[in-house]
Amino acid sequence: MKRSHLIVAIAAAVAVVLAVAWLAPNGRSNLIVIITPSMDNPFFGQEAHGAEARAKALGYQTLKFSHDDDAFKQSQLVDTAIARNAGAIILDNAGADASAAAVAKAKAAGVPVFLIDREINTRGLATAQIVSNNYQGAALGAEAFVQAMGEKGAYVELVGKESDTNAMIRSKGFHEVIDQYPDLKLISRQTANWSQSEAFAKTQSILQAHPEVKGVIAGNDTMALGAVAALESVGRSDVVVVGFDGSNDARDAIRAGKLRATVLQPAYRQAQYAVELADRYLKTGKTGQPEKQLMDCFLITSANAADLDNFNLVRR
Structure with a gap:
């Protein structure tokens, strides 16, 4: 060489x-x-x-x-x-x-x-x-929930893992807003551990005990979608559901009219x-x-759901 x-x-x-x-x-x-x-x-x-x-x-x-x-x-x-x-x-x-x-x-x-x-x-x-500004995001979701509920009615809260700080912060953010409206009545607050299957089962049980439910607010989209599935299983299309995370599945549910809103954490x-x-x-x-x-969160509704993709807001 x-x-x-x-x-x-x-x-x-x-x-x-x-x-x-x-x-x-x-x-x-x-x-x-x-x-x-x-x-x-x-x-x-x-x-x-x-x-x-x-x-x-x-x-x-x-x-x-x-x-x-x-x-x-x-x-x-x-x-x-x-x-x-x-x-x-x-x-x-x-x-x-x-x-x-x-x-x-x-x-x-x-x-x-x-x-x-x-x-x-x-x-x-x-x-x-x-971390996401979970308190700020939860307040955004709660405001959308209150508006969709017309400031009154019986509702359910599904909470994430009790050991997860985010679950508790989001719950506090929800209640900071919702508790200002005395005609909104919390009839059940249950932990579903971020799980769709647990949320499905618990929502079904709550609906049997409280058919007057008009709203479900959930600490993440997975639980919100479990609630949507439970509502569909008993033919209830009159219940407002709001989630948190900004998943593609939540986006699709919003566009289909099954989910009222979610909160995007980027x-x-x-x-x-x-x-x-x-x-x-x-x-x-x-x-x-x-x-x-x-990092601040963003409210996702039918107005901007088409711009959501994989936990990002994208220009189309």
Whole structure:
């Protein structure tokens, strides 16, 4: 081989090695590990997709995992990220209290954690906590609900997991608005654990005990759609249903006249922003932003449902 060709070959090989072994200033690799509750749930799936797409566009390698809302499994996945010398972890966590130990463990190992969607109750462990402004979003949904109900009538509230801070914040946001209207009567408030099947079963039971129900407000779209299915099963098309999340299924239900409104929390953009902050931190040692950051939500009705796609408002 000619000397010039040999030099070119060696240079190319070195470039490949450097690309694979690129280290951030903190000595970690260019691997970003993305951990969400589920890949099957559209909301969490879009989080993972948004984070992965942005990370790859910025030149990072990625690994995606699901903890299935199991704090022990989450801890094991954080161990895996540490063992793989991850540069950063993007995490939608498994509980506000139960996840603090896992985040602390990553921090102690020098792996910054960027929380999305769900916050933890301990400050100073995560490098960033990027969450939707759930209170503001819930107030938007409640205002649409009150208007659709004509400010009166019996209604039901379906609440998410009791261990999830978001569930409680959304419920408080709902009641901040609804409780101002004395002719709106809450006849049942039940936890359906973010589950469509649980929401279906509980709505059916409530309807049997309280046929006077005129409205259902739910902490997420999955539960709202479970309520819609239960109402359809007994031929009730006169009940107002409002959800929260901004899923494509909710969009389609709104356009079909089955769901009155939902509240979009921008999951895709939130995940992308977390990766951008991680990139900034890995390159400079800081994000330049406070630990907790809120992203505003948007009301989705029949007027703008056509512009909703995969937890994004898009121009058509």
